[in-house]
Amino acid sequence: MTLGIEVKSLQLNYGSFRAIKDVSFTLAGGKIYGLLGRNGSGKTSLLSILASFREQTSGVVAIGGEAPFENAKIMEQVCFIQESGYMQDSTSVADVLRLSESCWPNWDREYAARLIQLYELPLKKRLSALSRGMKSALGVTVGLASRAPVTIFDEAYLGMDAPSRYAFYEELLQDYMETPRTFILSTHLIEEIGTLFEEVLILDQGHLIMHEETDALRSRGATITGPDEVVDRLTEGLTVLGEQQLGRTKSVTVFGELTKEQRKLALAEGIELGPVSLQDLFVHLTKRRGDGQ
Amino acid sequence: MTRKRRHPAHNVTHQLLFTYRWTFIVYWIVFIAIFIGIAVVLNHLAPSKEAMDSQSVWEGAANSPKVFLMVIGILLTPLSLASFVSSGVTRKHFIMGIGFFMMVMSAIFAFVMVAGYPIEQMIYDKNGWSLALNNPHIFTSSDQLIGIFFEYFFLFFAYFGSGWMIGSGFTRFQWQIGIIISVVALLPAMAMEVVLSSDWMGSLMQSVFEVERSPLAAVIVLAIIVMASIIGLNYLLIRRVAIKKKVV
Numbered sequence: 001m002t003l004g005i006e007v008k009s010l011q012l013n014y015g016s017f018r019a020i021k022d023v024s025f026t027l028a029g030g031k032i033y034g035l036l037g038r039n040g041s042g043k044t045s046l047l048s049i050l051a052s053f054r055e056q057t058s059g060v061v062a063i064g065g066e067a068p069f070e071n072a073k074i075m076e077q078v079c080f081i082q083e084s085g086y087m088q089d090s091t092s093v094a095d096v097l098r099l100s101e102s103c104w105p106n107w108d109r110e111y112a113a114r115l116i117q118l119y120e121l122p123l124k125k126r127l128s129a130l131s132r133g134m135k136s137a138l139g140v141t142v143g144l145a146s147r148a149p150v151t152i153f154d155e156a157y158l159g160m161d162a163p164s165r166y167a168f169y170e171e172l173l174q175d176y177m178e179t180p181r182t183f184i185l186s187t188h189l190i191e192e193i194g195t196l197f198e199e200v201l202i203l204d205q206g207h208l209i210m211h212e213e214t215d216a217l218r219s220r221g222a223t224i225t226g227p228d229e230v231v232d233r234l235t236e237g238l239t240v241l242g243e244q245q246l247g248r249t250k251s252v253t254v255f256g257e258l259t260k261e262q263r264k265l266a267l268a269e270g271i272e273l274g275p276v277s278l279q280d281l282f283v284h285l286t287k288r289r290g291d292g293q
Numbered sequence: 294m295t296r297k298r299r300h301p302a303h304n305v306t307h308q309l310l311f312t313y314r315w316t317f318i319v320y321w322i323v324f325i326a327i328f329i330g331i332a333v334v335l336n337h338l339a340p341s342k343e344a345m346d347s348q349s350v351w352e353g354a355a356n357s358p359k360v361f362l363m364v365i366g367i368l369l370t371p372l373s374l375a376s377f378v379s380s381g382v383t384r385k386h387f388i389m390g391i392g393f394f395m396m397v398m399s400a401i402f403a404f405v406m407v408a409g410y411p412i413e414q415m416i417y418d419k420n421g422w423s424l425a426l427n428n429p430h431i432f433t434s435s436d437q438l439i440g441i442f443f444e445y446f447f448l449f450f451a452y453f454g455s456g457w458m459i460g461s462g463f464t465r466f467q468w469q470i471g472i473i474i475s476v477v478a479l480l481p482a483m484a485m486e487v488v489l490s491s492d493w494m495g496s497l498m499q500s501v502f503e504v505e506r507s508p509l510a511a512v513i514v515l516a517i518i519v520m521a522s523i524i525g526l527n528y529l530l531i532r533r534v535a536i537k538k539k540v541v
Contacts, residue, residue, distance in 0.1 A: 044538065048535075048536070051379075052378070052383075053378065053379070053535060053536040054535035054536065055533055055535070070383050070384060070385060070532070070533075071383070072301060072382075072383045072385075072386060075378075075381045075382070075383055076301075076381035076382075077381070078381065079381065080379065082538060084538060085379075086375040086376050086378075086379035086536065087376050088372050088373075088376065091376075095312075098311075099308055099376065099380055100380060102298070102299070102304050102307070102308060103301070103304065103377070103380035103381050103382055104380065104381060105298060148381070
C-alpha cells in the first residue's frame with residue numbers, strides 16, 4: 001500500500017514568525033523523496049504537519065486524499081522518526097518495540113528483530129543509557145519495521161557512525177524494493193544519501209524553491225574536467241559553483257545547462273562532462289549574501 | 294500483514310497500565326506496610342479504650358492515594374502524549390485511553406479502600422474499641438461496602454483528573470498560564486467532594502452552609518457529570534496541542 005501526498009498553499013506561523021510560506025507540492029505514492037534545506041528552512045515544521053504533530057495555520061494537506069490531522073485512519077499510516085525520538089528516557093528498548101508493535105498496524109516483528117540484531121541494540125537498556133548512535137539506530141528500526149505506507153526520517157540517522165549509516169541506506173533500499181512505500185528523507189548528508197532520492201524538494205526560508213526529479217535536477221548543471229585553459233574558455237559566462245585544480249587539469253562545476261555548441265566544443269577538445277552533485281546544487285541554490293560561501 | 298489489533302484507546306489504557314504497574318504495586322506495598330506498622334505499634338502500646346474511641350485510621354488514610362493519583366495524573370500528558378502521537382495515535386484516542394485508565398485505577402484503589410474498612414472494623418472489635426467515622430460520607434458505617442466503593446471511586450477519579458488537567462495545562466501553555474490552570478484544575482476535585490458531600494468540602498458544606506446531602510441517585514448522576522467534565526476539559530486543552538521536538 002502506498003499513499004500520495006498533496007499540499008496546497010501551506011502556511012505555518014509560530015506567533016508572528018512564518019516558518020512555512022505558501023508551499024504547494026504533490027508527491028506520488030511509492031517513491032523515495034529527499035527533503036533538503038538549511039537549518040531553520042522549515043523542513044521539520046513541514047514534516048511535523050504531514051505527521052499530524054502540529055496543525056497548519058492555513059492551506060490544505062491531504063494524504064491518501066484525506067486531511068491527516070487527528071485522522072486515525074491516516075495517522076497510523078504515517079510514521080515520522082526524528083533523531084531525538086519521543087519516548088520517555090526511562091523506557092527500555094524492549095518497551096519501545098512493544099509500544100510500536102501495538103500501535104503500527106503493519107508492524108513487522110521479524111524485521112524489527114533482525115534490525116535490532118544488526119545494530120546490536122540491547123533490549124533491556126533504558127533509553128537514557130543508550131549512546132546517541134544507538135538511539136538513532138532504534139529510531140531507524142522503528143521507522144523501517146513500522147512498514148508505514150508513508151515513512152519519514154528527519155535526520156534520524158545523524159547520530160549513527162558511518163558503517164551503521166551505510167547499513168541503514170542499504171536496508172532502506174532493500175526494504176523499499178520488497179515493500180514499496182513512500183519515504184521522505186530529510187538530511188544534511190546529501191553526498192551520502194543523495195543517490196537514493198528519486199525526487200528532491202528544496203526548502204529555503206520557508207519557501208519551496210525546487211521540486212524535481214533527481215536526474216533532472218542534476219542535469220541543471222555540469223562538471224567540466226580537462227586542461228585548464230580549455231575549461232576556462234568553456235565556462236566563460238557560466239555560473240561557477242566550485243572548482244578544483246591538480247596540475248594543469250581543472251574540474252569546474254557550473255550551474256545552468258550547456259548549449260549544444262558548448263557540448264560540441266567540449267567533445268572536440270576531449271573535455272569530460274559529468275552531472276553536477278546534488279550538494280553543489282543545493283549549496284548554490286540556498287546560499288545567501290553574507291554567507292561567505 | 295495486517296494483524297488484529299486493540300482499539301487505539303484501549304491500547305493506550307493497556308500500555309499505561311503496563312507502564313505504571315510497578316509504580317502502583319510499590320505504592321500499595323509501602324502504604325499497606327505503613328498501616329501494618331501503625332497497627333503493630335498500636336497493639337504494642339495497647340492504648341486505652343477512650344484514646345481509640347471514634348478514630349478510624351483507615352478513613353484518614355484515603356488522603357494519601359488521592360494525592361498519589363493526582364501526582365500520577367500530572368505526569369500523564371507531559372510524559373505520554375508525545376510517545377503515543379508519534380506512534381500514530383490521535384489525541385482523541387489518547388484522551389479516551391487515559392479516561393479508561395483513570396477509571397480502572399480509581400476502581401482498583403477504591404477496592405483496596407473497601408477492603409480496608411472491614412479489616413479495621415475487625416481489629417477494633419477484637420480490641421473492644423468503638424469505631425466511628427470522623428468525616429461525612431455517602432456511607433454511614435464501614436459495612437456499607439457499595440457506598441464506600443462508589444465514594445472512593447468518584448473521589449479518586451476526580452483527584453486523578455485534576456492532576457491530569459494540571460499536566461495538560463503545562464503541556465499546552467507556557468508556565469505562567471500553566472500555574473493559573475493548576476489552580477483552576479483543583480475545581481473538579483473540590484466539585485466532586487461537594488457533590489458527594491464528603492471529606493473536607495463535605496464537612497464545610499454541611500456544617501457551615503447546612504447543605505443537605507442530595508439523594509444517592511442524584512449524587513451518582515452529578516458525580517458522573519463531574520467525571521465527564523474532567524475528560525471534556527482535558528480534551529479542550531490537548532485536542533490540538535503540538536508535539537514539540539525533544540532536545541537530544
